[in-house]
Amino acid sequence: MTALIELRGATKTFSGGVLGRERTIALEPLSLAIDPERPRIIAVVGESGSGKTTLARLILGLIEPTEGQVLFKGHNVHALTSAQRGDFRQHVQAVFQDPYEVYNPFYRVDHVLMTPVRKFRLAKTRADAHRQVADALRAVGLQPGEILGRYPHQLSGGQRQRIMVARALLLRPRVIIADEPVSMVDASLRATILGSLRTMHEELGISILYITHDLATAYQVADSILVLYRATVAEAGAVEPVVKSPRHPYTQLLIGSIPRVSTERNWATEERQEDRRISAEGCRFAERCPKAMPRCLSATPALFQTEDNRAAACFLHADAAALPAGQLSKVLALA
Numbered sequence: 001m002t003a004l005i006e007l008r009g010a011t012k013t014f015s016g017g018v019l020g021r022e023r024t025i026a027l028e029p030l031s032l033a034i035d036p037e038r039p040r041i042i043a044v045v046g047e048s049g050s051g052k053t054t055l056a057r058l059i060l061g062l063i064e065p066t067e068g069q070v071l072f073k074g075h076n077v078h079a080l081t082s083a084q085r086g087d088f089r090q091h092v093q094a095v096f097q098d099p100y101e102v103y104n105p106f107y108r109v110d111h112v113l114m115t116p117v118r119k120f121r122l123a124k125t126r127a128d129a130h131r132q133v134a135d136a137l138r139a140v141g142l143q144p145g146e147i148l149g150r151y152p153h154q155l156s157g158g159q160r161q162r163i164m165v166a167r168a169l170l171l172r173p174r175v176i177i178a179d180e181p182v183s184m185v186d187a188s189l190r191a192t193i194l195g196s197l198r199t200m201h202e203e204l205g206i207s208i209l210y211i212t213h214d215l216a217t218a219y220q221v222a223d224s225i226l227v228l229y230r231a232t233v234a235e236a237g238a239v240e241p242v243v244k245s246p247r248h249p250y251t252q253l254l255i256g257s258i259p260r261v262s263t264e265r266n267w268a269t270e271e272r273q274e275d276r277r278i279s280a281e282g283c284r285f286a287e288r289c290p291k292a293m294p295r296c297l298s299a300t301p302a303l304f305q306t307e308d309n310r311a312a313a314c315f316l317h318a319d320a321a322a323l324p325a326g327q328l329s330k331v332l333a334l335a
């Protein structure tokens, strides 16, 4: 079975500094597959700078991996034929944090909805196109009569974000990559937007990669969870057991601070790691870890599979077998 999306040892390193000599590892080798036969909502959780957006951009083909590959139906996303690219653009949709950037201020919002209908020939007639657009708006809790005909600045951020979800929905994608889709909208709308994503998943079998710094919403909406810490996977598995009894000290720290982190500011400013060592030696979390042991400073922990449906990259679980390469998706699919 060919995965819809597959990362094979994909990594991303950015160069920076005046001479381009400073390197930031934004994502350590990651292998992950999204299987169209088993739709899932997978949350990717981690603090600011942990590599979440880099992962989203890699999957969407917006940036090239430094090493490894990103595949769509078995084909490198950077070497698709034009027919494959059309297929990819339709079936892998993105919803980003700040929807305002996606809108052209000079066009009525109808434009962002009608363009994909036309481009992907989703409707036979104009009336059919309008009906589909209206249905998609209603599916995300918007009244077509209040939305159509308006300009982006005449709508609220929450309405604009819901229009983006409606747009993704119109295309009947197989996967939606949602990068912090609710972090710019107020709390009352969050539940509505996450609810529509959940409904789309359940009724249409769409897989969703839900990227967030907010563990509480991840728990509400996702089946499985991938916890990233400084470009590496700290813990992964079915959301329920991971949140109820986290195995990795970093996840434990996150869970312990849920009430505090529900206000984003604390979370975002908390210990933003600027000294991103290039050295591969040791666990990346060791310097903050209350349970660090001498070996944590000299060796990098594998992802140890503590149960069928979960794994943690921590030497506290070194008596469990290391998860074989490429098996991360198995652990995530067992939700």
Ligand SMILES: Nc1ncnc2c1ncn2[C@@H]1O[C@H](COP(=O)(O)OP(=O)(O)O)[C@@H](O)[C@H]1O
Pocket: 014, 015, 016, 024, 025, 026, 046, 047, 048, 049, 050, 051, 052, 053, 054, 055
């Ligand atoms: N275009 C870029 N150029 C240089 N560094 C980048 C770029 N994009 C991301 N980074 C760095 O990569 C790391 C991961 O960033 P990102 O994926 O945006 O994290 P997150 O979405 O989890 O906040 C950060 O240290 C960030 O500064």
Ligand SMILES: [Mg+2]
Pocket: 052, 053, 054
């Ligand atoms: Mg981000």
